[in-house]
Amino acid sequence: MVVIFEGKGTVDLAGLNDSVAVLKGVGTKRQVALNKLGINTINDLLTYFPRRYDDLSIKDPSSAVDGQKVTVKGLVIAPPMLTYFGRKRSRLVFRLRINDQIYTVSFFNQPWLKREIQPNSELIVFGTYNRARNQIQGMKILNAQTSNAFDSIYPANKEVKQATIKSLVKLAYETYHDQIVDIIPASLRAKYRLESFSDTIRNIHFPESPKAAQRAFRTAKFMEFFLFAMKVQILKAAHRKQDPQAEINYQESVVTKFQENLPFKLTAAQQKVIQEILADLSRPIQMNRLLQGDVGSGKTVVAATAILATISANKQAAIMAPTEILAEQHANNFAKMFAGLPVNIALLTGDTSAAARKAMLPSIQTGEVDLVVGTHALFQADVQYADLGLAVIDEQHRFGVNQRQALRQKGTSTNMLAMTATPIPRTLAITMYGDMDVSVINQLPSGRKPIKTTWITASKTNAAVRFVKKQLDSGNQVYVVTPLIEESEAVDMKNAVAIFERFKAIFEPQYQVGLLHGQMSNQEKDATMLQFKNNQFQVLVATTVIEVGVDVANANTMLIFDADHFGLAQLHQLRGRVGRGATQAYCILIADPTNEIGKERMKAVASSTNGFFLSQKDLELRGQGDITGQKQSGMPDFKVADPVGDLNILTVANQEAQRITAEKHWKTKPENVQLAKYLQFSQTINYD
Ligand code: ADP
Ligand code: MG
Numbered sequence: 001m002v003v004i005f006e007g008k009g010t011v012d013l014a015g016l017n018d019s020v021a022v023l024k025g026v027g028t029k030r031q032v033a034l035n036k037l038g039i040n041t042i043n044d045l046l047t048y049f050p051r052r053y054d055d056l057s058i059k060d061p062s063s064a065v066d067g068q069k070v071t072v073k074g075l076v077i078a079p080p081m082l083t084y085f086g087r088k089r090s091r092l093v094f095r096l097r098i099n100d101q102i103y104t105v106s107f108f109n110q111p112w113l114k115r116e117i118q119p120n121s122e123l124i125v126f127g128t129y130n131r132a133r134n135q136i137q138g139m140k141i142l143n144a145q146t147s148n149a150f151d152s153i154y155p156a157n158k159e160v161k162q163a164t165i166k167s168l169v170k171l172a173y174e175t176y177h178d179q180i181v182d183i184i185p186a187s188l189r190a191k192y193r194l195e196s197f198s199d200t201i202r203n204i205h206f207p208e209s210p211k212a213a214q215r216a217f218r219t220a221k222f223m224e225f226f227l228f229a230m231k232v233q234i235l236k237a238a239h240r241k242q243d244p245q246a247e248i249n250y251q252e253s254v255v256t257k258f259q260e261n262l263p264f265k266l267t268a269a270q271q272k273v274i275q276e277i278l279a280d281l282s283r284p285i286q287m288n289r290l291l292q293g294d295v296g297s298g299k300t301v302v303a304a305t306a307i308l309a310t311i312s313a314n315k316q317a318a319i320m321a322p323t324e325i326l327a328e329q330h331a332n333n334f335a336k337m338f339a340g341l342p343v344n345i346a347l348l349t350g351d352t353s354a355a356a357r358k359a360m361l362p363s364i365q366t367g368e369v370d371l372v373v374g375t376h377a378l379f380q381a382d383v384q385y386a387d388l389g390l391a392v393i394d395e396q397h398r399f400g401v402n403q404r405q406a407l408r409q410k411g412t413s414t415n416m417l418a419m420t421a422t423p424i425p426r427t428l429a430i431t432m433y434g435d436m437d438v439s440v441i442n443q444l445p446s447g448r449k450p451i452k453t454t455w456i457t458a459s460k461t462n463a464a465v466r467f468v469k470k471q472l473d474s475g476n477q478v479y480v481v482t483p484l485i486e487e488s489e490a491v492d493m494k495n496a497v498a499i500f501e502r503f504k505a506i507f508e509p510q511y512q513v514g515l516l517h518g519q520m521s522n523q524e525k526d527a528t529m530l531q532f533k534n535n536q537f538q539v540l541v542a543t544t545v546i547e548v549g550v551d552v553a554n555a556n557t558m559l560i561f562d563a564d565h566f567g568l569a570q571l572h573q574l575r576g577r578v579g580r581g582a583t584q585a586y587c588i589l590i591a592d593p594t595n596e597i598g599k600e601r602m603k604a605v606a607s608s609t610n611g612f613f614l615s616q617k618d619l620e621l622r623g624q625g626d627i628t629g630q631k632q633s634g635m636p637d638f639k640v641a642d643p644v645g646d647l648n649i650l651t652v653a654n655q656e657a658q659r660i661t662a663e664k665h666w667k668t669k670p671e672n673v674q675l676a677k678y679l680q681f682s683q684t685i686n687y688d
Contacts, residue, residue, distance in 0.1 A: 016043040033159035050152035057149040066131040074098035107138040185671040194219040221641035229657035232434035245413035248281040250309035273439040287415035293441030294611040295576025315389025322398035325526040331373040348374035379406040393418045451579040453587040455602040477555040483562030500541040512537035563589035568618040
């Protein structure tokens with residue numbers, strides 16, 4: 001068995017939009033069942049890729065690997081025996097002679113196979129080989145005419161069986177293969193030795209060898225990345241259009257004075273990104289900039305500078321945060337930073353009372369309000385802005401593309417500044433966010449005490465609890481992060497509750513313990529965070545929902561259970577919650593990694609406080625197995641290709657897309673005609 005690929009195809013074939021219903025054998029009922037699998041058109045069917053391949057070439061069991069699947073051919077030497085256990089369960093056993101060796105073959109719960117097993121006849125069996133017992137546990141009986149040595153196994157279900165999908169794919173390919181056109185320009189295919197698209201489809205569904213399938217997938221991956229990169233480049237060009245309305249004529253003196261009055265000196269990195277942003281704003285082109293900066297690097301004051309510049313040009317600004325409490329925190333911060341300046345701030349969230357909202361909306365519409373701070377409420381239909389010059393999105397990876405665009409579209413020529421602390425390595429960032437310019441704050445304000453991080457094994461948990469007690473006795477507060485077991489919030493919650501009970505038993509009544517998990521409503525979460533902030537409890541047991549930045553300056557210690565279940569970037573982000581005050585901060589990772597890579601990951605977090613270094617490390621270690629880490633958040637979903645594992649293909653595909661779109665008349669070049677047609681079809685390009 002060769003596992004090459006999980007998932008299904010995604011590439012659209014412009015010409016193949018016929019419904020699957022045109023195929024013989026697809027009636028209404030089957031069509032509905034296929035639709036449920038996401039198969040509506042011929043295109044969907046042809047790109048419904050196998051999840052693995054079974055090797056059906058006949059082998060001698062002695063050359064097979066113990067415990068692996070194998071196809072064998074032998075002589076049935078005695079009548080089969082069928083035994084029933086209860087009504088539904090059965091076992092069918094017979095002996096097979098292969099090259100003078102006798103093997104026992106058993107089939108479970110397939111009693112009907114009995115009549116195919118005739119003594120003294122040859123039989124081909126596919127099953128799992130057990131060397132110690134000289135036994136094969138059969139999965140299927142094959143007939144001699146099985147044409148393909150490699151059997152494609154598709155994701156199927158009760159309604160649509162494996163065999164059905166296979167025969168439909170075959171029929172569709174036979175009927176339509178002439179119409180599969182090549183979207184990738186011929187010169188690129190030659191340069192990277194890619195297959196034609198028709199061959200790619202054929203070799204993925206009906207490969208002659210695992211190698212052939214692998215080669216075909218290489219082309220499919222390139223294609224997926226390349227088409228994505230083309231779209232990004234086209235969007236980027238669209239953003240770069242001249243737009244006089246987007247120009248912000250800010251008053252330099254206002255900005256300078258603001259910076260002079262700050263209670264601290266801006267770091268060189270902050271000054272640099274502020275220059276980049278101000279230069280963007282003063283251009284008659286919409287800004288589309290991503291600001292990356294580690295937790296605590298001081299992104300808020302950068303945003304504040306951009307906001308104030310915008311307001312000094314008599315335009316409005318908005319800043320959107322993913323949670324109410326974060327929005328509130330921003331509103332308070334901005335009120336402090338802009339104290340004494342003629343800046344009118346409004347806070348608009350889901351919690352804003354109906355009466356307050358009613359009073360607020362007109363003043364936003366007339367421009368009386370200069371800065372609107374809020375959550376998703378900022379882009380609701382009835383919220384109208386007078387002249388939205390700048391939209392800032394904090395923790396941008398928490399929002400979907402559409403939500404970011406929805407806020408932006410509240411103005412006609414709105415500049416956008418998206419901020420994130422998710423440290424994405426540059427190689428990935430330029431492709432994933434290729435339509436944005438990227439600014440990076442690569443240093444922390446001076447005088448910060450780095451968080452002291454230690455890694456201990458679970459057997460030392462008691463020592464960690466004693467340490468926590470000591471911190472509590474000194475008046476500090478503590479986060480306890482509970483293990484991430486699987487991608488199920490219900491299971492995570494069970495863990496959190498168990499640890500919550502444990503800490504309550506240890507610390508109450510002397511110290512109060514609170515609980516925060518993903519199954520709570522937003523209101524409950526915010527209320528809990530607020531109580532913690534107000535020191536109503538001293539220990540907060542939480543799942544990763546605390547990842548997003550609320551400042552609790554008095555919290556200086558974080559204990560993370562099963563730390564090896566988290567991605568490195570995520571651990572880094574989590575511990576960024578402590579160390580916001582003047583006291584020394586601590587992070588204790590409790591983990592018992594089972595292999596060297598796991599240990600190396602824990603050592604990396606314990607020894608480095610550099611988010612970019614850690615995310616790079618995450619990438620390197622990830623390629624090598626142990627994928628307990630998290631998916632990089634905020635990345636588009638690819639179906640065939642994996643931005644991390646296939647980074648080389650991604651980089652090349654991106655370079656080529658840039659090169660092609662840099663040519664002025666690329667769309668009309670003969671070799672790009674199909675490509676341009678495809679992109680137009682998928683609504684990326686609107687031709688005038
Ligand atoms: P983040 O980038 O994580 O959003 P913040 O903007 O919340 O970080 O900044 C974290 C803290 O650092 C805030 O209390 C802020 O006032 C402070 N800060 C920002 N810039 C500087 C600086 N140059 N020097 C000292 N403190 C700073
Ligand atoms: Mg922040």
